[in-house]
Structure formats: structure tokens, C-alpha cells
Amino acid sequence: MSLKAFHLIFVTLLTGLSFGCAAWSFQSGSAVWGVTGIAAGILVIIYGIYFLKKLKNVSYL
Helix, strand or coil: CCHHHHHHHHHHHHHHHHHHHHHHHHHHCCHHHHHHHHHHHHHHHHHHHHHHHHCCCCCCC
């Protein structure tokens, strides 16, 4: 598994985890942690886009 494929999987899982924790925080009444989770999810997406652009010539294998 290449570094690019690992990052793609890692970013996908981390994004889901961040938004899932944000939803859970909003349901439990903690708006501060919910907003933090949304911010973390957005930052992970931005990082994923940056990384994929940086390694656009590298294959996924």
C-alpha cells in the first residue's frame, strides 16, 4: 500500500470520525465540542486535498 493510498483511507476515516463526534457532541448538549469537531473535519478535508494535489503524479499502488 502506497503512502498516497494510506493517506486517502486515513483522511476518509478521520473525516467521518470528526463529523461523527461533532454530531454526538451536539446531541449531548456540548456545542463547543461540536463546533470543534466540525472545524477538525473541515481541516482534515483541506489537508486531504492538499496532499492529493501534492502527490498527483504518484500512483495509488
